[in-house]
Amino acid sequence: STIQRQRRELQLLMTELKDREKELNAMAASHLTQHRACEQYRQRVLTLEQRCARLDEVQKRNEVIRVLTKHVGVVETREKEAQRELSEARQQLCELEKKQQHIREKCQDFEEKNQSLSSTVMALSTQVGSLQVREEELSSMLKLKDQDVAKASSYILDLSGRLQDLETSLKESRSQESKLAKDLEENKLRYKEAGHKVTQLKGTLLKLCAKSIGNSGFFSELFVLYLLSFF
Structure with missing residues (x-):
């Protein structure tokens, strides 16, 4: 759009220059008509002046055209760069749309997993409640077991004392057995x-x-x- 606008401005400028050229030509013709009576030398001088003026004007026009052409080239280069950037932006936009779609799919998966985890948490909460009730029951049973353990510990201590007495008796019996075995060996000998x-x-x-006998x-x-x- 910028290039087209500049091209239109250039065309208008060219048209204006042509119009001015026509006007100058008309003015020159009118001036020549009015001064036909003047001397030929002055006519030649005027003609040369007019030609010089036209030459300067043409040079100015050429300079303007050259500047505008250069500007058009710069604008075209910028337009190409803008087209390239636009293409890259479209490509990036396409990639972003793909990523956005992928993220949406992941979000959907996460929502499904979240629902599944919520159900699992609810089930675990129910199990925790049951386990807490079971823990209380086991605590009560454990208290009863502690009493039984205390009684059993007292009984074990009693049995340990008896066992020590039996071990002492066993040691004495083994000592007597060893002595009898020694006596038996001596008797056998x-x-x-x-x-x-x-x-x-x-x-x-x-x-x-x-x-x-005999x-x-x-x-x-x-x-x-x-x-x-x-x-």
Whole structure:
């Protein structure tokens, strides 16, 4: 819109310059008509002056056109830059719309999760209430259990005293058992030694009996059998 406005201004300026040129031409023609009677030299001078004036005017017009052309170029460059910025802004707007849609979807998901969490919190609140009631019941039971524990502790102390007495008796019994086992081992050793001695005596006695059988006759043999019956 700015470029178009400037172009229109430039066209108006060009039209005005052309009109002024026409006016100048008309004035020059009128002036030439009025001064035909003047000398040819003055006519030539006037013609040269007019041409110089026209040349200056054309130069001024050309300078104006050059400035306006440069300005138009700057404006076109700015317009291109504005178009580029507009394109970038549209692209950013599109991206923002996508992000906004994504955020809306996330917000919807969060709302659904929030509703689910609210339901869960309500259920947990109900469970907490039930647990508090159960806790009170357990506290009452625990107080009763504490009384039972106190009684059990007293009973355990009594049993511990009895157990210590039994352990003392057990130690004494084990000591006596060890002493009896030692005596038994000594008796076994003595029994073995006595058996060995009896075996030796038995052999000696048999030898003596064998010698006496031939000398004593039938009664001696009966006596030997009688002695052997003790072994």
